[in-house]
Amino acid sequence: MNMHKDNMTNQNDINLIDDDMISDPVMEAQIAQSITDFLNNRVQHLKPEQEQRLSAARNAAVDYLAEQQAQYSTANRIAGHGNVLHWFGQHVGNNIEQHRFASTALLLVVMLVTFFAVQQFGFNNNLENSDAFLLASDLPPEAYADKGFDAWIESN
Amino acid sequence: MDRIQLGLKSALVIFFLLVTASATADESNVTWAQLTDSQRQVLNPLASEWDTLRPWQREKMLDIARDYPKMSQEKQVLVKKRLTNWSRMTPYERENARKRHQQFKALPADKKRELRKKWQEYQKLPESERAKLRAESPEAYGDSDLD
Amino acid sequence: MATPKELSDFLATVERRAFKQTAYAVRDDHAALDIVQDAMMKLAEKYGDRPPTEFPMLFQRILQNTMRDFWRRQKVRNMWTSLLSSFGGNDADSEDRDPLETIDVGDDSDEPSIQLARNQTIQLIEHALEKLPARQREAFVLRYWEEMDVAETAEIMGCSDGSVKTHCSRAVHALALELKKQGLDKLGLSNAIFDRK
Numbered sequence: 001m002n003m004h005k006d007n008m009t010n011q012n013d014i015n016l017i018d019d020d021m022i023s024d025p026v027m028e029a030q031i032a033q034s035i036t037d038f039l040n041n042r043v044q045h046l047k048p049e050q051e052q053r054l055s056a057a058r059n060a061a062v063d064y065l066a067e068q069q070a071q072y073s074t075a076n077r078i079a080g081h082g083n084v085l086h087w088f089g090q091h092v093g094n095n096i097e098q099h100r101f102a103s104t105a106l107l108l109v110v111m112l113v114t115f116f117a118v119q120q121f122g123f124n125n126n127l128e129n130s131d132a133f134l135l136a137s138d139l140p141p142e143a144y145a146d147k148g149f150d151a152w153i154e155s156n
Numbered sequence: 157m158d159r160i161q162l163g164l165k166s167a168l169v170i171f172f173l174l175v176t177a178s179a180t181a182d183e184s185n186v187t188w189a190q191l192t193d194s195q196r197q198v199l200n201p202l203a204s205e206w207d208t209l210r211p212w213q214r215e216k217m218l219d220i221a222r223d224y225p226k227m228s229q230e231k232q233v234l235v236k237k238r239l240t241n242w243s244r245m246t247p248y249e250r251e252n253a254r255k256r257h258q259q260f261k262a263l264p265a266d267k268k269r270e271l272r273k274k275w276q277e278y279q280k281l282p283e284s285e286r287a288k289l290r291a292e293s294p295e296a297y298g299d300s301d302l303d
Numbered sequence: 304m305a306t307p308k309e310l311s312d313f314l315a316t317v318e319r320r321a322f323k324q325t326a327y328a329v330r331d332d333h334a335a336l337d338i339v340q341d342a343m344m345k346l347a348e349k350y351g352d353r354p355p356t357e358f359p360m361l362f363q364r365i366l367q368n369t370m371r372d373f374w375r376r377q378k379v380r381n382m383w384t385s386l387l388s389s390f391g392g393n394d395a396d397s398e399d400r401d402p403l404e405t406i407d408v409g410d411d412s413d414e415p416s417i418q419l420a421r422n423q424t425i426q427l428i429e430h431a432l433e434k435l436p437a438r439q440r441e442a443f444v445l446r447y448w449e450e451m452d453v454a455e456t457a458e459i460m461g462c463s464d465g466s467v468k469t470h471c472s473r474a475v476h477a478l479a480l481e482l483k484k485q486g487l488d489k490l491g492l493s494n495a496i497f498d499r500k
Contacts, residue, residue: 028475032447035428035478039448042425043319050336054322057340058314061347066307068351130219131250134257135238136231138268143275144253144260145245148289152278153271 067114074113185211186218195221201240209243217243309355314343317359317449321366324444327432328370338373342366363445364459431481435474442470443478 134141143149188206198221199206224235260268318339326335342365350361432440445456446467457467
């Protein structure tokens, strides 16, 4: 192992890589690291259309999750109101009819509430982070808003 | 029977439409008294002027209250200290500040430090000079992209 | 339970690597994008209720499975194309593109010649990766690129820790030899390897 290190520093040549050296775990990790460095650099240069596809796919998955969670919370709320529906249903009378009615209504409600919840959520999510982070940042908000400060920095 | 059911169905749909619609509108229209205790605690500096804020301003402030508990103690102190001034800035200034803050966040640490130092120096200038600088520089943003 | 924001952040950090990783495996950029898209959706559908700390493992497992499904479909299709081409006569799968033309080079501030050398290096590395046996590539990507530990890699690949180690060292071995064969010492990889310490 020491001998290999000497070789490396003296000759600096990839042709010296032989089976022995690669079977050394440290060496293996080093070669792997160099390769992944190149790969990481590579993924920073994707084609614009590929980037777009990826972010569209990401958004679709995220929207789906948001919708699911909205539906889940709505379903919980509906369960709490089950008694009202039940009471309603009894007044309508027919048990089967009641069931059909309740499930249709439930479906409609879930759809509606999901729609609004998703809209609402999507809006909030767009903000990424609220003004709270601006207020807590290193500079006071006045510093960001003061155009005189901008001009002064530029002239300095 | 069917007619009753149909009537009930549509009534229910309309009812829920109304409920959800009003719920989404309400969100930004809550009065000070309607806020939760934790919201009121964060937004306390704004108590006297809350009911005069525009709906979208309230919405933004509620966002602040939402994110406030996630922050460290010292950040929370800063938020409270700066909240009043923030609410009194014009929409222009606020939008300008948001964009500048985004730019600031992207700067490397040493640049940030430098800017903080510069801000302190700038504060030491006489107010007349600062006012002059402000008057001379053009408006950075148009009406279109505010709040 | 993960919030949509947490899912979004997670996907944003892994999506580029996931895409290239898949592209090396299936050798088809379009298919790779489809696979990554499917995997993202499956993660949201099935595991949206899991904490975000579990996402890296889950996502990799889904991605590998989706790729495997792709292979299965691919085998059927390839059988068809070879069957058809034996009738029609022309070989459809001669997509020997010039790699230097297809890579999308970002504007690095580096000197052009250095950038060019680096692109050639990248080309060779990508080519070498594509040529690896599937299991070796999988092990290499998970262990070294996704920086998972041996146990995690083994769990995703469904094999023992020992064979992860074997796959990894064979992969690195094969990559290094392939790169050496291509004369990468002239292209700067040797420096990249030996300068690091």
